[in-house]
Amino acid sequence: MFDIKKVREDFPILNRKVNGKPLVYFDNAATSQKPQVMIDALVDYYSNYNANIHRGVHTLSQEATSAYEEARLKIQKHFNASKSYEIILTSGTTHGINMVANGFSDLLSKGDEIIVSALEHHSNIVPWQMLCEKTGALLKVIPMTLKGELEMAVFDELLSSKTKLVFVNHVSNALGTINPIKQIIDKAHEFGAAVLIDGAQATPHIKPDVQALDCEFYTCSAHKLCGPTGVGMIYGKEEWLNKLPPYQGGGEMISEVTFEKTTYADLPHKFEAGTPNIAGVIGFGVALDYMNSIGFDQIAAYEDELLTYATEKLNAIDKLLIYGTSQKKAAVISFNVEGLHPYDIGSIIDKLGIAVRTGHHCAQPIMDYYKIPGTVRASFSFYNTKEEIDLFIEALLRAINMLS
Ligand code: 7TS
Numbered sequence: 394m395f396d397i398k399k400v401r402e403d404f405p406i407l408n409r410k411v412n413g414k415p416l417v418y419f420d421n422a423a424t425s426q427k428p429q430v431m432i433d434a435l436v437d438y439y440s441n442y443n444a445n446i447h448r449g450v451h452t453l454s455q456e457a458t459s460a461y462e463e464a465r466l467k468i469q470k471h472f473n474a475s476k477s478y479e480i481i482l483t484s485g486t487t488h489g490i491n492m493v494a495n496g497f498s499d500l501l502s503k504g505d506e507i508i509v510s511a512l513e514h515h516s517n518i519v520p521w522q523m524l525c526e527k528t529g530a531l532l533k534v535i536p537m538t539l540k541g542e543l544e545m546a547v548f549d550e551l552l553s554s555k556t557k558l559v560f561v562n563h564v565s566n567a568l569g570t571i572n573p574i575k576q577i578i579d580k581a582h583e584f585g586a587a588v589l590i591d592g593a594q595a596t597p598h599i600k601p602d603v604q605a606l607d608c609e610f611y612t613c614s615a616h617k618l619c620g621p622t623g624v625g626m627i628y629g630k631e632e633w634l635n636k637l638p639p640y641q642g643g644g645e646m647i648s649e650v651t652f653e654k655t656t657y658a659d660l661p662h663k664f665e666a667g668t669p670n671i672a673g674v675i676g677f678g679v680a681l682d683y684m685n686s687i688g689f690d691q692i693a694a695y696e697d698e699l700l701t702y703a704t705e706k707l708n709a710i711d712k713l714l715i716y717g718t719s720q721k722k723a724a725v726i727s728f729n730v731e732g733l734h735p736y737d738i739g740s741i742i743d744k745l746g747i748a749v750r751t752g753h754h755c756a757q758p759i760m761d762y763y764k765i766p767g768t769v770r771a772s773f774s775f776y777n778t779k780e781e782i783d784l785f786i787e788a789l790l791r792a793i794n795m796l797s
Contacts, residue, residue, distance in 0.1 A: 394695060395687050400776050403428040403683075407776065414746025417781045422566050422725050422772035423750055424616045425597060427680075431619055434679040438672040445668055447645060461671055464678030465661070471681045472611065473602040474628050478660040481627045481634070482674050486593040487516040489612030489627030490560075492664060493589055494520035496637030497558060503529030506555040508548070508586075511537040511762065512565040512572065515755040517591050521560060530557070537762060541568040541717035548580065556586040563595030567756035567770070568717025569700075569725030571595070578608050587633060593617055597774065598696060598723045600689040609633045615673065620680035624673030634660050641666040692775040696724040699773045703782045710790070716763055724773035727754070733796050735769045741792035747785050 401407050404426050409416050418426060438460065444453035446461050462477075469477045483489045501507075507521050511534050525532050533556075535548045543561075559581040564571050578588045589610040592601060596613040603611050610633065614625040629637075639646050639657055643666035648656040657663045684692065703726055707713055712731035729735060739751035752767040753760045760767055771785065 395691050395775075397695075397776070397778060400687065401778075403430065404776055405429055405432070411746045411748070412744050415784075417747045417777075417784050419771040419773060419777065419781070419785060420748045420750050421597065421774040421777075422594060422617070422754075422770065424622065425619050425774055426776065427621070428619055428683050430683055431621070431676050431680045434676050435621060435672045438675050443672075446671055447662075457671055460675045461669075464674045467678040467681050468626050471600065471685065472626075472628055473604050475604060476631060479628055479631055479634065481629065481661045481664045482669055483612070483625045483627055483664075484623050484670065485614040485616070485625035486591060486612050487614075489610070489625060490516055490589070490591065491520050492627060492640040493610055493612075493629075493637065494524045495640050498524055498527050499638055500636065501528040501530045501557055504555060505530040505557045506533055506551075506553070507531070507558045507560065508533045508535060508551050508556055508581075509559075510535040510543055510561045510572070511758055512541070512543065512568065512570060513560070513562055513756065513758070514566050514591065514593070515757070517560055517562060518758070535561075537759070540719050541565065541570045541759075542719045543570075543572055543577075545573065545576065548577065552580060552584050552586070554584060556581065556584050559586050559588045560591065561588070562591040562593070563601070564592075564598070564723045564725075565717070565756070565759075566594045566725070567754040567759045567768070568719070568727055569594075569722040569772075570717055570719040571599075571721035571723055574608070575606060578606055582607070594723065594725070598689070598693055600685075603628045615677035615680060618680055619684055620677040621670070621673040624670045624677050626677070631660065634664070639663050639666065643667045687775065695775050696773055699777055699779065699782065700724040700726070702779050703771065703773070703785075706782060706786045710786075710793070716759075716765075716768055725770065726772075727768035727770045729765060729768055730793055733793065735767045737796055738769050738789065738792050741795060742785070742788040745784075745788040745791065747788045749785075 406426050442456040444457045446458040469480050533551045536544045581588045587609040590608050592613040597618045610629045612627040616622040646666040648658050716727045735751040750770045
């Protein structure tokens with residue numbers, strides 16, 4: 394196991410106080426904190442070789458281009474894509490999903506079907522509804538159980554030759570459920586459907602192998618795995634990226650432009666119009682290096698310990714109900730205390746230095762299923778500790794006392 398004390402020293406923000414108390418940051422599912430080495434990479438780019446990429450003969454531009462393309466190679470290696478141009482650099486998960494949804498508007502016809510799951514984030518629901526409105530395709534939903542697991546038997550019934558696309562998150566942001574994506578991908582392929590996996594919540598905990606998964610698309614955001622905001626990636630199988638039209642028109646994505654006709658650049662540039670977040674992409678690569686230096690197996694095992702410890706402590710609290718008790722779970726716990734509003738709990742424990750998220754977590758259909766307005770969500774990362782969980786439980790008990 395890694396040295397937790399040393400790991401915590403890598404994150405400058407963990408030294409700060411909030412409302413006079415040491416920060417306990419349990420809102421990792423919203424965004425992770427950043428190690429110094431990643432922050433240094435951003436400063437180094439802007440201080441020493443800031444230039445635009447892919448378009449300059451001068452030294453700075455060449456240095457920036459190599460650093461940007463090296464980051465793409467690191468991302469390719471991390472996700473085990475077979476070709477570097479199957480990695481499209483984006484502004485984040487939402488961008489990746491919209492890129493595919495936009496592309497499919499040319500590929501779907503009236504009566505075709507798209508399957509999503511009941512566990513999706515809004516960014517994995519709304520683009521498909523927009524796509525269905527445009528194309529006349531129908532949206533079908535894999536229902537969930539009380540434990541927060543997908544009803545796989547119903548998925549079998551929903552699949553047919555009309556299914557063209559299946560979209561599922563790898564890990565649910567609201568409940569932490571780890572979905573059986575390999576099974577979903579294999580079943581969808583039996584009917585010739587393409588599969589996009591939303592890896593926004595999985596990638597901070599799990600190292601996905603896109604070739605072993607055999608999914609058509611896999612997308613994530615750098616900011617949830619120690620990288621900067623406003624950057625992410627979508628992996629797409631080459632044949633599918635070739636089938637999709639460009640998402641945005643502009644510089645970088647063209648081969649030749651005349652007023653009569655424009656031809657598009659090859660992959661990956663066809664999908665990377667305009668000046669990208671150069672520093673962000675470089676930072677993304679450094680963040681992956683950092684997390685890999687700790688090791689994803691170690692990260693998952695340690696976070697699992699935190700999850701078990703916190704779950705036991707929370708279950709011991711009277712009138713507290715945890716939502717999402719699936720067998721396979723990432724380190725996310727959503728809960729409510731009977732008679733108390735999540736917002737009130739979140740506000741009081743913030744005064745004690747504890748950061749959690751409250752609300753519907755951009756997953757209103759899940760809240761509707763449980764007939765609740767929202768939850769308190771504590772989400773853990775590898776730099777959190779059991780001592781922090783003790784502080785959180787202490788603060789929570791104080792909040793419950795004050796509000797009851
Ligand atoms: N998909 C899932 C499963 C997510 O959890 C999120 C963000 C997104 C997509 C969108 O990612 P973005 O980087 O493009 O914004 N989830 C959360 C959350 O749970 N709390 O804040 C953001």
